[in-house]
Amino acid sequence: MRHFSLWLLKWVDDLNRIKLGYVDLDEKMEAALGDPDEDGSGDTLVKRAESYYQKRPQLIALLQDLYKSYLYLSDRYIRALSRNKNRTHARQSSHVSALTDHDYFENDKEEDCWAVQIDSSDAESSLSYQNPLPLANLGYVACLDALVADLVIKNVECEILLDEVSISEQRCNDSSRKIELQKSLLEVLESERMILLHENARLGYRVSVLVEENCELASESVFVKRKAGELAQCMMKMREDQRVLLLSRKIEDLQGQIYGLEKRNKEYYEQLVKRDQEDHKIDAKKKKNGGEVTLEACLPIGKVKLMKNGNESVKGDGEKRVTKWWERVKNMDIFMCGMQTDIS
Known part of the structure; x- marks a missing residue:
């Protein structure tokens, strides 16, 4: 007890x-x-x-x-x-x-x-x-201890492996989510790429159209420049024609004046001829009438000379006027250079 x-x-x-x-x-x-x-x-x-x-x-x-x-x-x-x-x-x-x-x-x-x-x-x-x-029980106890130790170690290793498996599964889930996100992002990028390709094609077509329009405009500009040159030449010709027309009118006026002067000169000349003829007739009559008084005897000698000189000067003045007008016509610059906007 x-x-x-x-x-x-x-x-x-x-x-x-x-x-x-x-x-x-x-x-x-x-x-x-x-x-x-x-x-x-x-x-x-x-x-x-x-x-x-x-x-x-x-x-x-x-x-x-x-x-x-x-x-x-x-x-x-x-x-x-x-x-x-x-x-x-x-x-x-x-x-x-x-x-x-x-x-x-x-x-x-x-x-x-x-x-x-x-x-x-x-x-x-x-x-x-x-x-x-006894010694047999001691060996049995040692074996049992070894088995228990192995069992504990295996259990611990199993827990560690399970934890690692759960971690790997979580990582796998995360990676699968990332893969899905990347796939969706790839799809979005692919759709954007297709949109950009369509936009690029549309812009390329517009560029080609603009290039064609530019070529057409360049050809039209060349044609317009050519027409502008032709119009400028026509304007120059037209201005030259106008200038020639004005000059021809002036020449006609001058010719008319010359003709009038010549006509007047002719009339004066005819008048002088008639006077000379009359004077000759008078002289002849005086010679026939010997006793008659002549004009030279009645008039002073100086006046008679002045009358003769006047007739000669009239004839000379008419000829000088005609020559002066003709020289002025010759000296005129008909072919003027340069553009004249005001034609009068």
Whole structure:
């Protein structure tokens, strides 16, 4: 009865220590994971993956602690079973458990202190009433521990792979969305390209039409220039014709004046001839009438000379006037140079 009470107290103490160990492990996990609302790491998948990779060493350390705790509990469970079966081998079993506990918890300080306390209490209790484990059970325990460790590692690797698969699926979804967006953008660009091609063709047609119109206008401008030259020549000819017409009219007027002067000169000449004839007749009559007084005898000699000189001067003045008018006609510049706008 005394041994049972001691064992019960020991079991309760171990249970409390195990609970404290799990509470400490939970606190470490919460401290390692942190609050996603405060960190802002749970907004997007990329931020969560980045925070996961940053906290991966802490998680691996916690996983190692969990694995060591799991091994310790499995060892305690195996030792409890072996206690019930083999009470006679308590010292050997306690010694082996103390060695395994010391190997499992020598890296972590907190867990090491906890393991040393548990091992010391286990050693005190097991030295009193536990029997040592056989060698076959020790091999079985080692195999079981290896299987459990492999199982835990595989589960962790499976979780990591699932997380990576979810990340890759998310990336694949994002890439598919990007591909769809790029396809839609490509369709829009293709439609714009077709519109631009049609616009380019329309502009090319307009350019060709404008080039043809330009050629036509150039030919029309050449034709207009030619016609303008012809019209200018016609205007020059017309002005020359007008000038010739005016000059011909002036010549006709001058000829008329010359004809009038010649006619007057002829009349004067006829008058002078008649006077001469009359004078000759008078002279002949005077000679016949010998005793009659002549005009020269009645008039002074100077007046008779003046009359003769007057007749000669009239004849000479008429001839001089005709020659002067003819010289003026000859000296006129009929073929004038240059353009004259005012023709008078």
